Amino acid sequence: MTGLFSKIFVVLMLGLAVSSASAGGDIEVRGPWVQSAPPGVKVLAGYLEIKNNGKQQQVLTGVSSPVFGQIEIHRSVIHGNMAHMEHLTELAVPANASVVMQPGGLHLMLMDAKKPLRIGDEVPMTLVFGNGEKVAITAIVRSGKMGGMEDHQHMDHSAHGEHKH
């Protein structure tokens, strides 16, 4: 009985460690993931949500990972069909608010991959905030292709099949 409970507890804790991390209680990082790419691609994108549960604004000032030579905060901007990326030196997360990084917008630009990453691989990262706080997270490599809309797409598959000629 205790054995089973402790097993469940360990699984739960592992799940939490992977999906979210918090330090000092104010900053919570949710659902970090890395967009998979062919093995030869050295530059990837990472996505996550930073939730600030505190009463003071928090500022993300840097991100590092042993798997990448350099990580920058970027924002994709599409203006008049032209796409480009803006490099942000820092990212403010207002008090009691969330900043969501997702495909087509804010993302972590992960550069100089030290090894090919495959779907399911774990990427440890450390987020550094302006107040000196460091938050360690583990991002999972997955075939985003459509980002968080994967499930949505499956629904559309069946809908499309119905009006096939």
Added chain:
Amino acid sequence: MKNQKGALGRKGLAILLMAAVAIAVAAAVFVALRPAKEVVVKPPEEIEDYLFWEAKALTDFKLTGADNKTLALNDLKGKWSFIFFGYIHCPDVCPLTMGILGKAFNLIGKNPAAYEEIQGVFVSVDPQRDTPELIKEYAFYFSDKIIGVTGDTAQLDAFSRQMSALYTVHPKDPQASGDNYQVTHNSTVFLVDPQGRLYGRFPPPQLPQEIAEVFLKIRTFYNERARK
């Protein structure tokens, strides 16, 4: 008074008759001399915004793929080609758009005849960093229907300008480490018809089902128009 009125009435009637005859003759002459015009079929409203006002014949071009294979205008003929300009050091918008295109192709796959007629072309506008081999691997990753090509600046310009798909390679930031610089690019997916004409476009943000459904309607419209 009465007589005068009657005379005027008859005269008026005669003028009216002559005018009517003149108009009828003019109309007949106009119809007879009107230049024979091809029947214009108006595209359905739901695809109108995706089509170019007039299909534009592309001029020949030359781009290079893996294994020294070249891509020219003739290779686009006989197929519907979905063309996307991007680069591999673009980790966000490019995989997003390529993934959407790959998914759209899977959806089009439910119509085997249409699926047979489609191909994707990923054009890297960053030949300095993207080798043809890596471009091929990258394009294939999203769909085995997408080929990857690039070219030198003159070749890329000659092709992309035909679609007004401008791109800008930004100078390298001297403080940036490694080989990091940015390229601004058009993230529209362009559609070239089986005659090698620029026919339609899917501007961002695209969705897989949008591309698939609109393309199938465009193809139906194109085939119907060809029969008329």
